Amino acid sequence: MAGIEIGRYREVARESLDNQTLQRALSGMQQRIGRATAQKYKELPEGPDLRFQAREIRLQTLAGLDVHLERLAERIRGRGGQVFFAQTGEEAVAYCLEVAARHQVRSVVKGKSMVSEEIGLNQALESAGIQATETDLGEYIVQLAGEHPSHIIAPAIHKTREEVGRLFADKLGIAYTDDPAALTQAAREALREKFLTADMGVTGCNLACAETGHITTLSNEGNIRMASTLPRVHVALMGMERIVPNLQDHDILFRLLSRGAAAQNLAGYVSSVGGPAAWDQVDGPEEFHLIVLDNGRSRILADPEFRELLCCIRCGACLNVCPVYGKIGGYAYGHPYPGPIGSVLTPLLSDIGRARDLCFGEALCGACRDACPVNLDIPRMLLALRHKCVQGCANWGVAPGASKQERMLYSLWARAVSNRSLYNKLLKAARWGQKLAPRSGGWLRKLPGPLSGWTASRDLPPMAECSFIEQWKKGKFHPEDHITR
Amino acid sequence: MSDPRQEAFLQRIREALGSDRKVAQGGPEQVHGQPQSPEVITPLTGRDQSELVQRLIQAGQALHMQVRECADNEAAANTLVELATGRVQAGTGVVAWDHPLIRELELDQRLDQAGIDLAYTGWQGSPTTDVERRKQRTRIRAQVAQAFMGITSADFCLADTATLVMKTRPGHARSASLVPEIHAAVIRREQIIADLGQLYYLLTHDPDQIQEGLTNCLSLISGPSKTADIELCMVYGVHGPREVYLFVLP
Numbered sequence: 157m158a159g160i161e162i163g164r165y166r167e168v169a170r171e172s173l174d175n176q177t178l179q180r181a182l183s184g185m186q187q188r189i190g191r192a193t194a195q196k197y198k199e200l201p202e203g204p205d206l207r208f209q210a211r212e213i214r215l216q217t218l219a220g221l222d223v224h225l226e227r228l229a230e231r232i233r234g235r236g237g238q239v240f241f242a243q244t245g246e247e248a249v250a251y252c253l254e255v256a257a258r259h260q261v262r263s264v265v266k267g268k269s270m271v272s273e274e275i276g277l278n279q280a281l282e283s284a285g286i287q288a289t290e291t292d293l294g295e296y297i298v299q300l301a302g303e304h305p306s307h308i309i310a311p312a313i314h315k316t317r318e319e320v321g322r323l324f325a326d327k328l329g330i331a332y333t334d335d336p337a338a339l340t341q342a343a344r345e346a347l348r349e350k351f352l353t354a355d356m357g358v359t360g361c362n363l364a365c366a367e368t369g370h371i372t373t374l375s376n377e378g379n380i381r382m383a384s385t386l387p388r389v390h391v392a393l394m395g396m397e398r399i400v401p402n403l404q405d406h407d408i409l410f411r412l413l414s415r416g417a418a419a420q421n422l423a424g425y426v427s428s429v430g431g432p433a434a435w436d437q438v439d440g441p442e443e444f445h446l447i448v449l450d451n452g453r454s455r456i457l458a459d460p461e462f463r464e465l466l467c468c469i470r471c472g473a474c475l476n477v478c479p480v481y482g483k484i485g486g487y488a489y490g491h492p493y494p495g496p497i498g499s500v501l502t503p504l505l506s507d508i509g510r511a512r513d514l515c516f517g518e519a520l521c522g523a524c525r526d527a528c529p530v531n532l533d534i535p536r537m538l539l540a541l542r543h544k545c546v547q548g549c550a551n552w553g554v555a556p557g558a559s560k561q562e563r564m565l566y567s568l569w570a571r572a573v574s575n576r577s578l579y580n581k582l583l584k585a586a587r588w589g590q591k592l593a594p595r596s597g598g599w600l601r602k603l604p605g606p607l608s609g610w611t612a613s614r615d616l617p618p619m620a621e622c623s624f625i626e627q628w629k630k631g632k633f634h635p636e637d638h639i640t641r
Numbered sequence: 642m643s644d645p646r647q648e649a650f651l652q653r654i655r656e657a658l659g660s661d662r663k664v665a666q667g668g669p670e671q672v673h674g675q676p677q678s679p680e681v682i683t684p685l686t687g688r689d690q691s692e693l694v695q696r697l698i699q700a701g702q703a704l705h706m707q708v709r710e711c712a713d714n715e716a717a718a719n720t721l722v723e724l725a726t727g728r729v730q731a732g733t734g735v736v737a738w739d740h741p742l743i744r745e746l747e748l749d750q751r752l753d754q755a756g757i758d759l760a761y762t763g764w765q766g767s768p769t770t771d772v773e774r775r776k777q778r779t780r781i782r783a784q785v786a787q788a789f790m791g792i793t794s795a796d797f798c799l800a801d802t803a804t805l806v807m808k809t810r811p812g813h814a815r816s817a818s819l820v821p822e823i824h825a826a827v828i829r830r831e832q833i834i835a836d837l838g839q840l841y842y843l844l845t846h847d848p849d850q851i852q853e854g855l856t857n858c859l860s861l862i863s864g865p866s867k868t869a870d871i872e873l874c875m876v877y878g879v880h881g882p883r884e885v886y887l888f889v890l891p
Contacts (some may be wrong), residue, residue: 185873218662222651235857238698293879294870310870317872336874344879351880352786367845368855378819378866378881384858385815388783396654403841411837422802422837424704425881426861434857435774436811438762438781450650458657520825 159245159276163490165513172485178314182338182482185313190476192419193527200411210412213405214467224276224399226368226450231369238443245451246274252277252358252391252446253284255445258540259389261286265347267373267380268292269360270308270470271393271449273492274505277358288352288358291379293343300327306494307488308472309417314485324394347379357383357441361394363409363469367402370430371446374414374423381425390441392429396448397457397466409469412529415472459551461540463502467530472497472523474534480517489514496524500537507555508544515541544632561606584625590618656862688802699715702804704864705877706885708803717888718746721825724886725790726755728823735794736785739763739812742890748792760784762814781814783888791817791882792825797843798887801836804863805887808856818862824882829890837861847851 172178197204217224229239242248248271256264262287266272278299281288290299294311299306301323305311312320321334330342359380360369371392373380384390400406414420433440456462475481475495486494490511493501499518502513520535528534548556558566573578593600600614602608610616627633655662694710701708725735729811733742735752737743739761752759762781768774786792797806805826809815818824834840844850866881877883 188873200804216663219661220660221658222662223664225654226647226651226810239647241644241647243650243653249843291880292870293868300652310873312870313873315871317874336871337876339871340868340879347880370855370859375866376866378880379814379879381819381860382880393755396650404838405824407838408843422799422804422861422863424863424867425863428855428859430855431857431859432813433809436764436767436808437857438778438812439785439814439816440809448650450653453654454657457654458659460661500843517662621830 159209159274159492160274160502161491162502162506162511162514164254165488165490165517168488171483171519172488173483175485176334177316178485179483181313181316182485184225184235185307185310186482189419190228190473190527193415193473193476196415196419196421200415204495206408206412207529207531209496210408211464211467213400213408214469214530215464216464217399217401217405218397218466220401221397221399221457224401225396227366228369229296229363229397229446229448231366232371232444232446234369234429236542237431237446239446239448241448241450243450245449248275248393248447248449248451249280250279251445251447253280254288255389255391255443256281256284256356259355259443261389263354263357264288264356264386265350265354265383266290266381267357267359267375267383268311269358269393270293270492271360271395272358273305274451275393275449277393289349289354290345291347291377291383292375293340293377293379295545296343296347297323300324304487306408307475308470308494310472314487324630332457333551350385351382352414354383354387356389356391357385357387358393359384359531361392361398361446362413364394364399365401365403365428366399368428368430370428372406372410372426372428374426375416376420376424378425381427384427384429385440388441389443390429390432390443391445391447393449396453396470396474397449409529413469413471416469416473416529456504462500462504464532465504465537467503468497468528468532469502469530470497470528473527473529474532474540477523477527478518479521479523480519488517496538497532497533500541502533503541508541508549508552509557512545512557515545565606571602583619586617587621650888654863658847671691690691690830690833694830697798697800697803697833697887697889700801701864701887704803704868704889706803706864708887710889712891714746714890717827717890718748718751720888721748721827722751722755724823724825725752725757728789729755730789733787733789734758734760734784735790735792736760736781736788736814736817736821738794738814738817740794742794742829743792746827752884761812762787762817763812782816784813785816785820785853788821790823790825791819791821792827793818793839795828795832797840798826798828798833799836799840799861800833802863803887804837804861806840807860807862808853809858809860810856815858815860818860819881822878823884823886824862824865824880825886825888827888827890833889 200206227446240251278288290296297312317334323331359373361375364371414423432444474497476494481495489498499514522535524534544554545557548554561582572582594602603611699707795805795807865877866879866883867877868879869875
């Protein structure tokens with residue numbers, strides 16, 4: 157898969173933990189946006205329970221997905237737009253290149269699109285000698301730096317203003333400044349030139365509406381409106397699941413999307429595009445192409461265990477509350493989908509076995525589920541993925557991952573806990589054995605042999621000298637001692 | 642439509658869904674299943690228009706967008722010209738939609754007196770050939786790119802989110818509300834409605850709106866262009882307008 161990269165999870169996570177600047181940026185972002193989003197859900201006229209309704213809408217939409225897509229395509233074609241159904245990322249890329257070649261495109265401006273990252277469009281355009289410029293300020297910054305976005309909505313969250321200042325001084329040839337307003341102005345000037353001279357604009361699609369036959373994009377910067385208005389060709393990429401049946405459902409999902417993404421009531425710019433400029437219109441693109449992408453999504457759709465994942469509207473709300481993302485940042489997850497959503501999506505779109513660290517890294521705390529505008533049960537799906545990693549799964553091509561040693565340990569454990577007297581003997585042995593283990597503050601610091609994994613990154617509380625049952629039998633157990641503590 | 646690629650694509654979806662595949666009764670639009678009635682969404686009547694204006698002004702403030710009520714065309718025109726005079730830079734001008742509400746303001750002379758060029762983004766005589774059309778589009782594009790201010794109207798304005806709603810029509814350049822540093826919109830009070838739900842209700846229930854549809858591009862604009870991509874610091878005017886003004890006529 158050209159665009160999807162599975163990160164070096166452990167290594168990058170370790171580096172990120174040591175990066176004080178990143179730690180400050182992540183915690184600042186989570187405190188601001190994470191909390192504000194929760195507040196915005198509460199302020200909804202329908203209350204936070206609208207999330208459950210939104211989830212229901214998404215699930216019902218998926219149940220008739222073929223019909224909705226057919227309808228969308230028919231209406232867009234009715235306005236003179238072209239619709240291409242791409243089974244794979246390669247097909248989507250090839251189609252883009254074909255359109256670009258037909259129009260002798262030399263320069264492309266891009267509005268933010270996760271799908272374009274997923275299919276590796278930028279690299280393909282560059283190899284075809286076409287300059288592709290990201291125009292979202294955050295994405296522009298990371299593109300200039302030769303990096304990937306580290307957050308779905310705030311791609312350059314890991315960069316300080318000083319870093320951006322040095323980058324712009326180096327790449328744009330401006331005098332060094334660390335003033336965000338001045339830096340933004342410099343980017344405006346550089347990108348304005350790109351917008352006015354680009355031959356083709358590429359955007360994503362936040363939500364399409366089958367009833368009216370439009371794709372909808374949203375931004376706060378206006379860059380996506382620029383990319384879909386100024387160049388003579390507009391190509392929009394959408395994951396096949398990003399559609400709602402009618403405007404009423406669109407209203408509900410759209411309000412939740414704006415709240416989930418940036419704690420806003422509505423994004424600054426929302427464009428519903430349904431085709432190229434009509435003959436009597438004074439501006440707008442002469443050609444409009446919509447690429448509907450499968451790229452592994454129908455496989456997810458076919459698996460009832462993971463189907464709900466396709467309800468996701470990529471708002472990034474789960475990143476803003478996740479305690480793990482909040483510490484390790486976006487890069488550990490690979491590319492392009494970070495955070496809790498990436499931990500489920502990346503394995504399913506690429507290779508569960510190779511992406512196993514992602515499934516095991518999250519804490520299963522459930523914060524992502526509560527922040528999700530469509531109430532995705534990410535912890536449940538993570539557990540299902542872990543199960544596959546350990547037991548193996550022919551359907552998804554996952555080999556059983558547990559080591560012989562681990563299996564042996566668990567089968568012994570199973571025997572011990574199902575036999576009372578054996579269990580008691582083990583307890584006694586362990587109580588005696590733990591006297592030998594080094595301690596810190598009363599806790600066990602290091603266990604021997606195969607058990608050392610448990611204590612590699614944390615201490616263990618020692619076993620009580622006397623178990624509950626033993627205390628009870630000896631009449632030594634006094635509930636009040638325990639209640640007051 | 643006999644597109645074999647599309648058919649194969651949709652067939653894969655049908656197979657993936659298997660027996661779970663459901664298409665709601667009453668047509669695919671009705672997936673949500675609930676009847677759409679004005680009560681469900683937002684009451685269309687019973688809201689005082691002046692209350693809406695107040696809500697609009699408040700919502701605008703939060704978004705860095707200035708909403709001004711004008712007593713009449715004269716007052717609106719004067720304020721607009723004053724604004725333009727204060728902001729004009731050498732070599733730049735004003736572009737405006739070719740729209741009756743804007744034409745009524747008679748800005749041509751007033752701006753001319755202030756030494757500011759005004760260009761309307763309408764056809765100069767409807768083009769009949771591709772070449773002629775391209776020429777005119779190129780002219781309009783150049784004028785918009787050179788402008789420091791774009792004047793437009795809107796179809797509706799949503800009070801709750803200070804959102805301008807614009808369909809795309811001949812003479813109404815989309816870029817006029819996007820490319821110049823300042824965007825000024827002129828609407829009538831009666832065009833203010835409550836929120837997105839009400840807009841969507843109108844678009845799907847009002848016979849005139851249904852007839853016209855969303856057009857090939859429906860734009861919703863709430864405040865100036867903004868970004869918080871550098872250390873979450875809010876900066877206005879990253880690509881689109883830095884300042885947005887809304888003039889509400891009676």
